[in-house]
Amino acid sequence: MIPVGDSPASRLFIELSSYGSDLAEARDALDLATRGFEEGSVLADASRYLVGLAAIAYCRTVLHSNVRGRLTDYVGIPDELVDVHDRVKTYRNATVAHSQSELAVTYAVGVLDSGTLRVRDVAGPTVVVPLPDRVVLEFHGLIDVMERRLDEVLEPVRASLMKMLAGMERSQLEAAVRPEIQERWAHEFNPKTKRSRYPTGHTVYWDLVANAANE
Secondary structure: OOOOOOOHHHHHHHHHHHHHHHHHHHHHHHHHHHHOOOOOOOOHHHHHHHHHHHHHHHHHOOOOOOOOOOHHHOOOOOHHHHHHHHHHHHHHHHHHOOOOOOOEEEOOEEEEOOOOOOEEEEEOOEEEOOOOHHHHHHHHHHHHHHHHHHHHHHHHHHHHHHHHHHOOOHHHHHOOOOOEEEEEEHHHOOOOOOOOOOOOEEEEEEOHHHHHHHO
């Protein structure tokens, strides 16, 4: 495996492929969530969180980013699925990423003794209303369509890069510069990095405690 050189076509391929990665993450999360709908499933308690993860992953493709455009710059949303798309975005913005909607309401509740009405405690329960199963299935259908439409845009770019590589000399292929992989310890973990449109490497973080436990 060799890196495809930096070019407008390779940058476009990277951008489109990164959308595909996000859509696959959203689809996988919804697949697990729907398994949780089955009676007795061990994923039942996790389904709501998995749907939230799917909403976050999907919306990464359609909301503003400082390092790439939007999926909708390349792929149109079918008219019959625009409403589903808008509901998922609103759910992500008002409930998952920010706690603003009535789908997650916290109450101040006094806990009284049932006989004497003596105050035993004050609790703050949060009532969370998950996405209805029907909306989750519609969301899954939206992802399926967007993946197919993305593939239609991606494949011609892939073909052009394959043709370019096929036309290169053996010496050029062997001289291709591999990504630079840096290694750091877990305590140096840095979430503030920003990827480039043509990445030339990344950092791997090692956890000393975990590694020692595996030895």
